Structures are given as structure tokens and as C-alpha cells.
Amino acid sequence: MSKIATSLPNAAINLDRASATALYRQLYDQLRDAILSGRLAAGTRLPSTRELACELNIARNTVLNAFEQLYAESYLERRVGDGTYVSHQLPDDLLRVNKPPSTRTRLKRNAKAASFLAVSVANYSGPPRPFRTGTPAFDAFPYKLWGRLLSQRWSNYDKEMLQYSDSAGYLPLRNAIASYISTTRGVRCIPEQLLITSGSQHALELVIRTVLKPGDKVWIEDPGFLGARASFIAAGAQLVPVPVDDEGLNITSGIERCSDPQLIYVTPSHQYPLGSTLSLSRRLALVKLAARSGAWVIEDDYDSEFRYVGRPLAALQGLDTEQRVIYIGTLSKVMFPSIRIGYIVAPPDLFDALLSARCLGGHQSPTLEQAVLADFISEGHFARHIRRMRVLYAERQQALVNAAKSELKGLLEISPSDAGMHLLGWLPQHADDRHAFRAATTAGVEVTPLSAYCIEPPKRGALRLGYTGYKSREIWRATRRLAEALRGV
Numbered sequence: 001m002s003k004i005a006t007s008l009p010n011a012a013i014n015l016d017r018a019s020a021t022a023l024y025r026q027l028y029d030q031l032r033d034a035i036l037s038g039r040l041a042a043g044t045r046l047p048s049t050r051e052l053a054c055e056l057n058i059a060r061n062t063v064l065n066a067f068e069q070l071y072a073e074s075y076l077e078r079r080v081g082d083g084t085y086v087s088h089q090l091p092d093d094l095l096r097v098n099k100p101p102s103t104r105t106r107l108k109r110n111a112k113a114a115s116f117l118a119v120s121v122a123n124y125s126g127p128p129r130p131f132r133t134g135t136p137a138f139d140a141f142p143y144k145l146w147g148r149l150l151s152q153r154w155s156n157y158d159k160e161m162l163q164y165s166d167s168a169g170y171l172p173l174r175n176a177i178a179s180y181i182s183t184t185r186g187v188r189c190i191p192e193q194l195l196i197t198s199g200s201q202h203a204l205e206l207v208i209r210t211v212l213k214p215g216d217k218v219w220i221e222d223p224g225f226l227g228a229r230a231s232f233i234a235a236g237a238q239l240v241p242v243p244v245d246d247e248g249l250n251i252t253s254g255i256e257r258c259s260d261p262q263l264i265y266v267t268p269s270h271q272y273p274l275g276s277t278l279s280l281s282r283r284l285a286l287v288k289l290a291a292r293s294g295a296w297v298i299e300d301d302y303d304s305e306f307r308y309v310g311r312p313l314a315a316l317q318g319l320d321t322e323q324r325v326i327y328i329g330t331l332s333k334v335m336f337p338s339i340r341i342g343y344i345v346a347p348p349d350l351f352d353a354l355l356s357a358r359c360l361g362g363h364q365s366p367t368l369e370q371a372v373l374a375d376f377i378s379e380g381h382f383a384r385h386i387r388r389m390r391v392l393y394a395e396r397q398q399a400l401v402n403a404a405k406s407e408l409k410g411l412l413e414i415s416p417s418d419a420g421m422h423l424l425g426w427l428p429q430h431a432d433d434r435h436a437f438r439a440a441t442t443a444g445v446e447v448t449p450l451s452a453y454c455i456e457p458p459k460r461g462a463l464r465l466g467y468t469g470y471k472s473r474e475i476w477r478a479t480r481r482l483a484e485a486l487r488g489v
């Protein structure tokens with residue numbers, strides 16, 4: 001397939017000569033998409049049709065046709081003698097603040113958001129198999145103990161387990177979690193600031209519903225978590241993709257792209273999916289920016305329990321003296337995903353609004369599971385379980401690194417990581433990770449291409465491999481199958 005690519009500011013264009021869709025139509029669609037998602041902001045100057053045609057190596061007429069269509073629909077405007085700009089008044093009400101979006105716009109946004117989620121959960125059917133990510137070691141979960149705690153609660157005939165209860169969550173669980181995150185993560189909180197949610201995706205939705213309006217500017221990590229991106233798109237936010245490097249989110253680059261975001265989404269402990277840790281200097285710069293600009297910061301601390309070397313940096317929330325950081329945690333990784341329990345540590349100013357949103361959006365999480373989890377934590381089983389999983393996951397990671405060293409030479413470069421539940425395998429320079437993904441899928445190996453998480457194309461293709469849910473021999477077997485599949489790409 002012959003591909004053509006260019007990069008306008010914030011909007012990579014990828015045209016496919018082999019596609020049945022005309023090139024001008026592909027260009028039109030991608031520019032329109034970039035404008036509607038906010039990647040090409042209002043007022044951005046576009047290259048001339050001649051420059052763009054030259055850069056894309058296509059006929060100038062093709063660019064002219066795409067631009068004409070965008071002028072006709074008011075996405076672009078001409079300024080005589082000065083060139084072409086993204087219009088300030090967009091035809092879609094997608095970016096307009098204060099005006100409720102039409103039903104059609106909302107349906108379109110939701111469909112687009114769902115398509116992102118479809119990428120992230122595409123493989124998640126049937127029993128987990130290597131290298132599906134986000135899968136804890138189900139084979140090592142203390143089923144019997146959990147069953148005993150569950151049956152103890154159930155056999156007490158406690159009416160509290162059956163009736164409606166506090167939307168903020170079961171108080172003993174809020175106490176247990178508050179105490180756990182203050183001591184292990186340096187989060188500054190009291191139980192009264194905690195809201196129990198149905199996982200962190202739900203927590204994100206509640207925060208978005210509470211603090212964000214359509215058209216608000218949101219910094220997101222690029223590459224980043226698709227669930228967050230999907231929720232921001234569904235809310236009609238203007239996405240500002242901010243690059244990530246070895247020190248995590250690049251704050252300077254974010255400020256250059258947009259100095260006054262309303263919201264910043266970040267995974268500081270273990271950047272998703274690259275795995276870097278946000279450096280202390282950047283943490284300080286981020287809380288300072290939030291204090292100065294009044295932006296809210298969502299700290300998604302999804303897998304910080306699993307650090308194998310040294311101690312994790314304390315949570316960003318603990319550094320924030322201005323109460324701008326909204327801390328989100330989940331039990332999906334450390335317990336199991338179907339438990340559907342997560343939590344928000346709300347800045348005091350936001351607590352009541354978040355509680356109303358929680359109450360309206362389904363009232364509460366099931367009391368029984370909350371109570372059993374509270375027992376599991378307060379009786380010390382939780383801390384023990386984490387310690388055991390840390391040892392087991394370090395062993396499983398080592399198995400993957402060893403298997404890759406032996407089987408994937410020249411095909412995929414996998415280095416160990418100090419933290420997390422997945423590793424990235426880097427493909428040879430210029431290899432397309434979507435081709436590698438398709439070959440692996442055909443061979444029955446579940447991986448995700450790095451490009452699926454990217455807005456701007458990655459400099460090098462990679463595959464994401466989860467290892468925590470699989471025994472060493474399964475890891476070795478799947479690695480051999482993956483090697484065979486990659487040799488055929």
C-alpha cells in the first residue's frame with residue numbers, strides 16, 4: 001500500500017493511494033476531523049495549496065478540491081493576500097461553548113468515542129490469552145478467602161447490605177482507601193473527600209461532567225489512554241495532544257500548544273502506554289501551571305502498586321497546595337477488573353458537585369462488594385496480596401524479557417521496566433506496527449500497536465504486551481508464535 005504523509009501543526013495527514021476513496025476526499029475528511037477535534041485550532045494558518053501538494057506529493061488540484069469543499073462548508077476562510085486559516089466560526093456547533101449540542105452532533109461524538117474504545121477493547125473477549133493487557137494474575141487470586149469474606153457478610157443478615165446507601169460510598173471502605181493512599185502514595189486526603197465510583201473510567205466521566213463544557217481545551221498525553229480520549233471527545237472537548245518523553249508529559253511543549261487549558265489529563269506514576277515517570281521538576285511545573293491558569297488536573301494513578309525497583313514518586317496530588325488536582329484510582333488492576341470499584345479524591349470545592357453527579361448517574365456502587373473489599377483491606381489481606389503480586393509480576397516480566405531475548409532477536413526489542421503490567425516491544429525502524437498487529441492477531445497472539453494510542457504518528461512502531469496474567473510457559477509459547485508471525489510481515 002502506498003502511503004503519503006505530512007504533518008501540519010498538530011494534524012498528521014495520512015493519505016492512502018491504494019484506497020477506493022478519492023485523495024481529495026481523504027484530505028478533506030482528515031482536515032475536517034483535525035479541525036473538529038481541535039487539533040487544528042481556530043485561526044491556525046494552513047500551508048499554501050502548492051506547498052501542501054508538494055509535501056504530500058499529490059496534484060495541486062487535489063488539494064484545491066479539498067480546500068474548496070472546506071471553504072464552502074465554512075471550515076476554512078481565505079484572507080486576501082495572507083493565505084488560508086481555520087475559521088473562527090465553525091459550521092458544526094461541536095466547538096461552541098454555552099450552546100447545547102444538537103442530538104446529531106452528540107450522536108456523532110459518541111460514535112467517534114465508541115470507535116476509540118473499540119480499539120482498546122477489540123481483543124477483550126473470551127478468556128485472557130497472552131499478551132492481553134490489563135489482566136491481573138487470575139490464577140493467583142485468593143478466591144477462597146474472598147469467598148469466605150463474601151459469605152461472612154452475606155450470612156450476617158445485615159439490612160445495610162440491601163438498602164440504598166451513601167452515594168459517596170460505604171464509609172468503612174472510604175476510610176480504608178484514604179488510609180492506604182495516604183501512607184503508600186502520599187495523597188493528602190481525609191475519607192470525607194473520597195467518592196467511590198464504578199472504576200476509573202466512570203470516575204473520569206463524573207469529573208468531565210462536572211468540570212468540562214463543550215469546546216473546553218483539554219491537554220491529553222500523546223500517546224495516551226484511549227478511554228480518556230474517548231470520554232473527552234464524547235464531551236465535545238478540544239483536544240490538545242501533548243507529547244510524552246522519558247520524563248513523562250512535556251509541559252513546555254504543552255504550554256507552546258495551549259497555555260490556558262481548562263483540564264489536563266495525566267498518568268504521572270507510569271505513563272500510559274510508554275511507561276515513563278513524570279519527573280519531579282515537571283510535576284512542580286504542572287501544579288504551578290494549574291494554580292496559575294485555574295486548570296483542573298486529573299491524575300490517573302491506575303497501576304502504581306506495581307513498581308519492582310525502588311519506591312514510586314509520591315502522587316502529584318500530594319504536591320498540590322492549591323487543590324487543583326483530582327486524583328483517580330482503581331481496583332481493576334490490583335484486584336480484578338469486574339469488581340468495578342474505583343475512587344476519586346475530590347478537591348474540597350468539587351466534592352458536592354461530584355457527589356450530585358454520582359448520585360444522578362446510578363446512585364451508588366453495590367454495598368456488598370464495597371463491604372467485602374473494606375474487610376479485605378482492613379484485615380491486611382490487601383497489602384499481602386499486593387506484595388505477592390509484585391513478586392509474581394516481576395517473575396513474569398523476566399520470563400517475557402528472557403523469551404524475547406531468545407526468540408525475537410531482530411524482530412522486536414523488549415527491555416525490562418521498573419514498573420507496570422505491560423512492556424513495549426519496539427519494531428525495527430520504519431516497520432508499520434499495524435501490520436505487525438494484524439499478523440500477530442492472525443496467529444492468535446493479542447497485542448496492541450503503539451500507533452493506536454497516538455494522535456501524531458509515533459517515531460517508531462511498537463507493540464504493547466501484557467504479561468501479568470500469564471504463566472511463564474504460556475509466555476514462552478506465545479513469544480514463539482509471535483516470532484513466527486513477525487517473520488512473515
Ligand SMILES: Cc1ncc(COP(=O)(O)O)c(C=O)c1O
Pocket residue numbers: 134198199200201202225227267272300302329330331332337341342
Ligand atoms: C490508564 C488507565 N486509566 C483508567 C483505566 C480504567 O480502569 P477501570 O477498569 O477502573 O475503569 C485503565 C484501564 O485499563 C487504564 O489503563
